[in-house]
Amino acid sequence: MSSVFGVFKRVYAAFISPPRPPNVEDNNASPPLRIGILGAAAIAPPALVLPAKSHPEVELYAIAARNISRAENFAKKHGFKKWYGGKDGYQVLLNDPAIDIVYNPLPNGLHYEWTMKALAAGKHVLLEKPSGNTAEETRRMFSLADQKGLVLLEAFHYRFHPAIQRVRAIIDSGELGAIKEVNATLAFPNLGLIGNNDIRMNYDLGGGAMMDCGCYPLSCVRYLAFDNPSAVISATAVRYPRDPRIDTGTTAKLTFASPTPGFLPRWPEISVRAICERGSIEMFNFVMPVIYHSITVAPDGGVTRTEKAEEWWSTYRYQLEAFVDKIKGRTPQTWMSAEDSIANMEWVEKIYEESGLGSRPQSTYVHPTAS
Numbered sequence: 090m091s092s093v094f095g096v097f098k099r100v101y102a103a104f105i106s107p108p109r110p111p112n113v114e115d116n117n118a119s120p121p122l123r124i125g126i127l128g129a130a131a132i133a134p135p136a137l138v139l140p141a142k143s144h145p146e147v148e149l150y151a152i153a154a155r156n157i158s159r160a161e162n163f164a165k166k167h168g169f170k171k172w173y174g175g176k177d178g179y180q181v182l183l184n185d186p187a188i189d190i191v192y193n194p195l196p197n198g199l200h201y202e203w204t205m206k207a208l209a210a211g212k213h214v215l216l217e218k219p220s221g222n223t224a225e226e227t228r229r230m231f232s233l234a235d236q237k238g239l240v241l242l243e244a245f246h247y248r249f250h251p252a253i254q255r256v257r258a259i260i261d262s263g264e265l266g267a268i269k270e271v272n273a274t275l276a277f278p279n280l281g282l283i284g285n286n287d288i289r290m291n292y293d294l295g296g297g298a299m300m301d302c303g304c305y306p307l308s309c310v311r312y313l314a315f316d317n318p319s320a321v322i323s324a325t326a327v328r329y330p331r332d333p334r335i336d337t338g339t340t341a342k343l344t345f346a347s348p349t350p351g352f353l354p355r356w357p358e359i360s361v362r363a364i365c366e367r368g369s370i371e372m373f374n375f376v377m378p379v380i381y382h383s384i385t386v387a388p389d390g391g392v393t394r395t396e397k398a399e400e401w402w403s404t405y406r407y408q409l410e411a412f413v414d415k416i417k418g419r420t421p422q423t424w425m426s427a428e429d430s431i432a433n434m435e436w437v438e439k440i441y442e443e444s445g446l447g448s449r450p451q452s453t454y455v456h457p458t459a460s
């Protein structure tokens with residue numbers, strides 16, 4: 090059982106003062122990769138700013154916000170050298186030749202436009218999840234990244250943590266036999282934190298629970314099943330009274346070509362459970378494992394055991410490590426491919442179609458090189 094002290098210690102290390110990795114020497118031979126952020130988004134500090142502070146090969150360089158004072162405050166608070174603001178602030182940041190990496194934590198409906206512009210400006214892009222409003226947007230972004238020889242990564246940070254990788258390794262080892270079913274959930278009570286003006290409640294900006302939380306369990310089920318679904322059996326959305334095109338929760342059941350994995354969110358939970366031919370495996374907290382997680386392996390007729398991955402970095406820090414490795418031409422410990430990101434968006438759209446809400450609107454931005 091993890092002690093309360095242990096939880097505090099890990100949260101401090103992950104989100105307040107991340108330790109530097111052992112045996113990694115600062116590479117003074119090449120200048121650091123300079124990071125620019127589009128938008129002073131709430132997720133930027135935990136997902137990139139803090140992880141970057143313990144990465145010897147990156148520099149927090151510039152922030153752009155629609156309001157210059159907001160950008161300046163963010164820059165000063167987090168130690169950025171430059172800030173840009175105003176209606177052209179995002180583009181001015183992209184025009185800065187000193188920037189190598191752009192982090193895009195804009196609302197989902199703006200992911201496509203600003204990732205295309207960042208790639209056109211020759212920047213590598215760390216793109217928040219879900220990658221776009223539609224799979225077509227995702228295809229176009231990865232196609233442009235490929236053409237330009239740039240690294241584009243959808244920030245499904247949980248994939249980079251050893252805990253979920255351990256779950257997959259146990260399944261792959263065959264100890265429990267083939268998967269029969271996988272259930273995954275990510276659901277939180279609102280607790281008044283998400284107001285009516287939140288981007289998650291805005292249809293045009295790509296709002297909705299399936300886009301926000303739902304894309305994680307979908308991604309996780311696909312990851313553990315090592316496969317894509319073959320059909321949506323059912324999908325039910327709880328509609329937001331102020332705008333019924335927005336779901337405040339979605340439950341979906343999918344079928345896969347091989348046995349019968351499914352995606353069956355329950356509420357409120359942050360867990361994934363695979364039922365296999367000869368037992369089951371469950372991971373509690375696959376999204377934020379650094380705070381606390383447990384992996385329970387229950388072989389049929391055998392002794393149930395609980396495992397934990399060695400956890401000293403947040404999922405975001407592992408993700409940044411892999412992203413920088415990829416840019417530097419090294420082999421990252423794991424990767425989230427273009428095909429994976431595209432497939433996840435395809436199934437988000439199929440689930441929305443089945444639930445009757447339909448896909449989020451495709452961006453109206455027309456990229457000069459995109460036909």
Ligand SMILES: NC(=O)C1=CN([C@@H]2O[C@H](COP(=O)(O)OP(=O)(O)OC[C@H]3O[C@@H](n4cnc5c(N)ncnc54)[C@H](OP(=O)(O)O)[C@@H]3O)[C@@H](O)[C@H]2O)C=CC1
Binds near residue numbers: 244246288
């Ligand atoms: N990886 C993770 O764990 C998480 C990922 N996310 C993802 O990150 C993204 C941002 O989420 P979050 O940080 O919670 O959102 P916020 O609302 O805090 O940030 C969104 C930013 O987008 C900018 N923006 C530009 N145009 C608009 C507009 N028309 N309306 C509103 N904002 C606009 C704003 O920047 P400006 O400062 O210029 O005004 C704002 O800071 C989403 O894609 C979400 O899915 C969110 C939470 C967790």
Ligand SMILES: O=C1OC[C@@H](O)[C@H](O)[C@H]1O
Binds near residue numbers: 277301302
């Ligand atoms: O990506 C996310 O992860 C955690 C959730 O609370 C959040 O709403 C979502 O955007």
